[in-house]
Amino acid sequence: MTRSARIQRTTAETQVELELNLDGIGESQAATGVGFLDHMLALLAKHAAMDLIVKAAGDLEVDQHHTVEDVGICLGQAVREALGDKEGISRYGHFALPMEEALVTSAVDLGGRAYFVCEAELPTPKIGDFDSQLVAEFWQAFSANALCNLHIVVHYGRNSHHIAEGIFKATARALRMAVSLDQRIEGVPSTKGKL
Numbered sequence: 001m002t003r004s005a006r007i008q009r010t011t012a013e014t015q016v017e018l019e020l021n022l023d024g025i026g027e028s029q030a031a032t033g034v035g036f037l038d039h040m041l042a043l044l045a046k047h048a049a050m051d052l053i054v055k056a057a058g059d060l061e062v063d064q065h066h067t068v069e070d071v072g073i074c075l076g077q078a079v080r081e082a083l084g085d086k087e088g089i090s091r092y093g094h095f096a097l098p099m100e101e102a103l104v105t106s107a108v109d110l111g112g113r114a115y116f117v118c119e120a121e122l123p124t125p126k127i128g129d130f131d132s133q134l135v136a137e138f139w140q141a142f143s144a145n146a147l148c149n150l151h152i153v154v155h156y157g158r159n160s161h162h163i164a165e166g167i168f169k170a171t172a173r174a175l176r177m178a179v180s181l182d183q184r185i186e187g188v189p190s191t192k193g194k195l
Contacts (some may be wrong), residue, residue, distance in 0.1 A: 003179075005081035007074045013066040014058040020078040022179050024051025032056040032071055034064050036130035037138075040168045041071075047172035064131060072138040076145025079110075083179065086110065091189040093177030099166035102157025106170035108178045109149040112195045116143040120154040120167060127160045135164045139171065148178075 003022040009015070028045035030038040032054060045052040054074075058067030083089065094107040104120075118139060122132040143150040152171065157163040188195045 003082045003084065005078040007078045007081070009070055009074050009077075011066075011070065013062075014056060014070040016054070016056045016058075016067075016070050016074045018055075018071070018074040018078055019051075019053040020075070020082055021051040022079070022082045024049060026050065028052045028054075030054045032067055033058060033060050034067055034130065036127055036164075037064070037068055037071065037134075040138075040164065043165060043168050044172045047169045048176045050176075064134060065137065068134040068138050069141045072141030073145045076142040076147075079142075079146045079148075079175070079179070083110065086112075086188050086195045088181045088183075088185050088187075089189065090178055090180045090182050090185075091195070093174035093179075095170045095173035095177065097166050097170035097173065099157070099169065100162045101159065102162045102166045103155040104157075104163070104166035104170040105151075105153045105155065106167065106174040107149075107151045108171070108174045110146070110178050110195070111149065111190065112147050113149065114144045114147050115149045116140045117151040120152060120163065122160040122163050123158060124160040127164060132160055132164070135167055139167070 005020050007018045026046040026049045028042045030041040096105045118136045
């Protein structure tokens, strides 16, 4: 059984179509109108070993915020939908990832409750024409809609591009671990009996 989802979101600010296959091979197609986001989504898909297609049209004449946030919302919803009842998943994932001079740790719990912590300082306000603050906004939106705990810590780093890339790659690897199936687990990995 393929764990997949298709999400469509239309607002007065954006239109997003997203397809996700949790059991993919890391293939991606991203066309959001935000070049840096497309680059990050390709990294995310590759390192999470998920197949991802994203098409978005947003009010980029205002800024990139709505587009980036809404793609994060849709990705979170897709992960939640694709996981179904979460039977047999590992649930938890974590990864410490070096990216040149930067070191990033990401930890996730797919336990059904949203909580987001991001201890990350990006030293420049922009990465090209991308607003650096939107890295955290993306993952906040993801966490709220995937209903997961997500903690991201940047231990150190000097280059904003490297830090952002480290955040996406580390979180991709943490998600890859968390969604993986554990043959030893019957039902859901919780003493509550439900996630």
